[in-house]
Amino acid sequence: MSLSRITRLSTKTLTAASIACVFNVSALPACPNPGWLEQNYDKPNVPRTNYRNSFNKLITWLPAFHMVHDQIIAEGMPATVTAKFDYGAVAHKDLEQETVRFYLRGQHDTQWRDLGTAVTNRDGKATVTLPAMNAGQYRIYAAVPADGTGTEGFVTVIQPNTPAVLFDIDGTLTESDAEAVGDYTGIDRADEKEGAYTLVRRYLDLGYQPVYLTARVYWYAKGTRDWLKWVGLPQGFLRTSLSNETSMFRTAEYKIEQIQQLQRQGLNIVRAYGNAKTDAEAFIRAGLGAENSFTIGGDAGYYGTTAITNNSYYDHITELVDNFPEAQCE
Incomplete structure (x- = not known):
């Protein structure tokens, strides 16, 4: 085989190896955006509805202690987010069998996205399933349409490492x-x-x-x-x-x-x-x-x-x- 032929083959092999090397290098994961986490957004416009469970009218005059259970999930994986609703600093009475509505807002969203409704269980918990999402930071708002209360939490979608x-x-x-x-x-x-x-x-x-x-x-x-x-x-x-x-x-x-x-x-x-x-x-x-x-x-x-x-x-x-x-x- 001629020297020029060997040189051309070596060059092609080197180029292919270089390309393979480039594609095998994993991209760095996304950094957090503290500024976005610190921004204050108006809560979503939640349409008021009647109580699904009329008994709940008797407890919702108490101060609300609702919370969203924050999640960190891998990019490309679906996730279930739980919110819990209760009232009263002493009694902590769960909001049972009541309609709640979930909203989602990402870093690049200009408004809240309505995710639909769910019904709380006997522990005052309701869940929403999120589809696989791109890496980034998201806010979840969980609202009680019957009394206008709600709470905000965070979902962080991350890349490996x-x-x-x-x-x-x-x-x-x-x-x-x-x-x-x-x-x-x-x-x-x-x-x-x-x-x-x-x-x-x-x-x-x-x-x-x-x-x-x-x-x-x-x-x-x-x-x-x-x-x-x-x-x-x-x-x-x-x-x-x-x-x-x-x-x-x-x-x-x-x-x-x-x-x-x-x-x-x-x-x-x-x-x-x-x-x-x-x-x-x-x-x-x-x-x-x-x-x-x-x-x-x-x-x-x-x-x-x-x-x-x-x-x-x-x-x-x-x-x-x-x-x-x-x-x-x-």
């Missing part, structure tokens, strides 16, 4: 666990842990998806969202427990399950922050690694986690966050 940082709330972003009561009742605001706002903002600036994972039971979701907004942090993904039993007696197991579920969807949790022994146990047992698992407060360093000293984040930010690499996303 989306980088994220996880934060507990009570005693981690707030000064202490006991302050949750103030947020719940609306009587007072929980104090921010020193440097907590700056800590979360640093990771947002680096492109990491924020994940708020708390053992607060679901009726604290409303006050928790209000607190995040008050502090000046985007809500993103907030996960609360759906039962008192879980919050009080299965905290570590609950957080392990939630972390693993997020990982199965493609979330890459590169760091996690907590304060309680159950946080530390969950982070280590979920496989996040001691060097990526940080604890603050009286139990700092428990279960082999990396301790943050002085009950403040400022030194930690200077030493371990300011020089942390930017998230691999675009």
Whole structure:
């Protein structure tokens, strides 16, 4: 075979290999858009209807504690979103057998999209099934047409290996666990842990998806969202427990399950922050690694986690966050 023939074949082979290499390189996952998460949108125009269950007229004069169970799902996969409706700060009476309506709004939508209606079950829960969607951030609004109340939550559709940082709330972003009561009742605001706002903002600036994972039971979701907004942090993904039993007696197991579920969807949790022994146990047992698992407060360093000293984040930010690499996303 002539030298020129060999050269032409080698060039074709090299070109084909180069093309194959290009197509085998996975695109980077999408970065979160904190600005969109922080925008305030008017709620959708919900047509008023009569009560499906006339008994519900007797409870809807009480303050509403509705919530949407936020979801993080893999791109291209359908998802079921659950909303829970109840009334009364003490009684927490479920809204049973009542019509509710769901709406969806994506980052590039100019208005809410009506997803149709569902009927609550005996636990005051209703679900809506979303089709497979492109990566991005979406808002869900769940409304009670009979009384005009409603609640907003978030659905985040991610691509494989989306980088994220996880934060507990009570005693981690707030000064202490006991302050949750103030947020719940609306009587007072929980104090921010020193440097907590700056800590979360640093990771947002680096492109990491924020994940708020708390053992607060679901009726604290409303006050928790209000607190995040008050502090000046985007809500993103907030996960609360759906039962008192879980919050009080299965905290570590609950957080392990939630972390693993997020990982199965493609979330890459590169760091996690907590304060309680159950946080530390969950982070280590979920496989996040001691060097990526940080604890603050009286139990700092428990279960082999990396301790943050002085009950403040400022030194930690200077030493371990300011020089942390930017998230691999675009």
